[in-house]
Amino acid sequence: MLRPKALNLQTGQKMAGACPDCGYMEDIKHHTIPNNEQLSLSAYKNDALSYLTSYSLFSDGKTFNHRFDNYITNSMAQKRVLTRCEGLANEIIGGNTEHILLMGITGVGKTHLAVGMMYYIFEQTGYKRQVFTVNHGIKSKQMVNWKILFIDWRELVENKKRSISDSQLAKQVNKTMDELKRADIVILDDFGSERSTDYSLDLADTFWRNRENKTVITTTNFTGDDLYKRYGPRTISRMKHHGTKSGVAFGGIDDQRN
Ligand SMILES: Nc1ncnc2c1ncn2[C@@H]1O[C@H](COP(=O)(O)OP(=O)(O)OP(=O)(O)O)[C@@H](O)[C@H]1O
Ligand SMILES: [Mg+2]
Numbered sequence: 001m002l003r004p005k006a007l008n009l010q011t012g013q014k015m016a017g018a019c020p021d022c023g024y025m026e027d028i029k030h031h032t033i034p035n036n037e038q039l040s041l042s043a044y045k046n047d048a049l050s051y052l053t054s055y056s057l058f059s060d061g062k063t064f065n066h067r068f069d070n071y072i073t074n075s076m077a078q079k080r081v082l083t084r085c086e087g088l089a090n091e092i093i094g095g096n097t098e099h100i101l102l103m104g105i106t107g108v109g110k111t112h113l114a115v116g117m118m119y120y121i122f123e124q125t126g127y128k129r130q131v132f133t134v135n136h137g138i139k140s141k142q143m144v145n146w147k148i149l150f151i152d153w154r155e156l157v158e159n160k161k162r163s164i165s166d167s168q169l170a171k172q173v174n175k176t177m178d179e180l181k182r183a184d185i186v187i188l189d190d191f192g193s194e195r196s197t198d199y200s201l202d203l204a205d206t207f208w209r210n211r212e213n214k215t216v217i218t219t220t221n222f223t224g225d226d227l228y229k230r231y232g233p234r235t236i237s238r239m240k241h242h243g244t245k246s247g248v249a250f251g252g253i254d255d256q257r258n
Contacts, residue, residue, distance in 0.1 A: 001026070044127035047145035055179040056150040057159065063150065066115035077252035081113060084248045089117040092185065092215055093124055099243030102219045104250025107257035110219035113248075114187045117217060118148050121185070129184065148185045151176070157194040157203055181210045185217065192222040196230055204231050208238040215242070 003017035003026075016028040034042070058064075068086060073079045081102075088100050100117075102110040128143045156176070163170035180186060188207070194200045218239070220227065224247070228236050 041126050044143075044145045045122075048122060048127040048148070051145065051147050051179075052149065055176050055183075057152050057155045057176060058150060059152045059155050063111065063115055066112040067119050068113070068116040071109060071112055071116060072256075075253065077250070078109070081109070081248055081250055081253070085113045085117050086120065088246060088248070089120045089124075092117075093121055097213060097242045098215050098217075098246050099239055099241060100215075100217045100246040100248065101224075101239075101243060102217070102248045102250065103223060104221070104253065105255065106221060107255030108250040108253040109256060110250055111189055114189065114217045114219050115150065118150070118185070118187060121148070122146060146185070147179070147183045148187070149176070149179060149183045150187045150189065151180070152189050153191050154194045157200045160203060161199060180207065183214070185215045186211060188216055188218040191218050191220045192227060192230060193220075201231065201235075205235050208235050212238040212241050 001017040001019055001024075004015045006015070007013060008015050014028065016026040018025045068082060071078070071082055073082055085102075088098060092098055102114055104110055125146070128145055131142050131144050133140055133142055156173075159169060159173050160177075163173045191204075216239075222230070224236075227239070231239075
């Protein structure tokens with residue numbers, strides 16, 4: 001598309017662009033110019049989504065479609081977990097650090113609601129959050145984009161192992177490991193689904209050391225006791241640091257995958 005640089009002398013607006021190959025001309029009359037608020041929203045949104053996609057580890061592209069709005073609530077149990085997740089997402093928006101644990105059998109919507117919480121937080125806050133900085137003793141408020149990561153735990157364990165002999169993968173995994181320390185929120189998906197080895201227990205220990213005082217939304221097929229048996233008291237104590245009231249049990253719900 002070729003677009004004249006000069007503005008239209010009469011309207012002061014940009015002139016329509018045209019394609020030199022096919023002759024297509026832009027319909028500039030019906031093209032609305034975004035205002036400052038819309039431009040700012042789209043800048044925060046681009047930054048938040050670009051952070052999410054650059055450092056996350058997804059194993060399934062469908063994950064991006066999960067929202068509170070498309071979580072069907074045919075039973076009281078589904079209504080209950082949806083309301084709990086909405087409440088916990090609001091706690092995070094309000095500035096609380098949360099260690100949320102979504103527990104239940106396969107296919108009941110744990111990953112769906114964890115991702116639903118992320119999009120709810122993005123949309124309710126315009127993709128940004130408030131931070132305070134102190135410069136020369138003067139405190140000031142600043143808005144920054146949310147930094148949220150989705151981590152498929154088994155994928156992380158496997159990639160980390162493979163990266164020992166794959167330098168390209170090692171670069172990518174190391175970036176993700178660095179961001180795990182910094183992100184505002186991490187969704188830790190399917191914790192406990194990996195084959196338990198000294199290596200995976202070590203990685204779990206590192207993960208929770210880095211996230212002890214930062215928000216994590218964990219999904220798991222394990223019960224609290226199973227997690228304790230596998231990962232031991234030190235890791236579980238870090239996992240529960242901000243989570244005394246943040247367990248969500250998906251009991252009484254059937255597998256929705258079939
Ligand atoms: N109540 C629901 N409404 C709409 N879709 C649902 C609901 N519950 C589950 N699903 C869909 O069913 C599929 C499985 O759900 P999800 O991946 O969230 O299950 P899960 O509890 O995380 O299972 P797993 O333990 O195997 O990881 C997804 O495609 C999800 O969108
Ligand atoms: Mg899941």
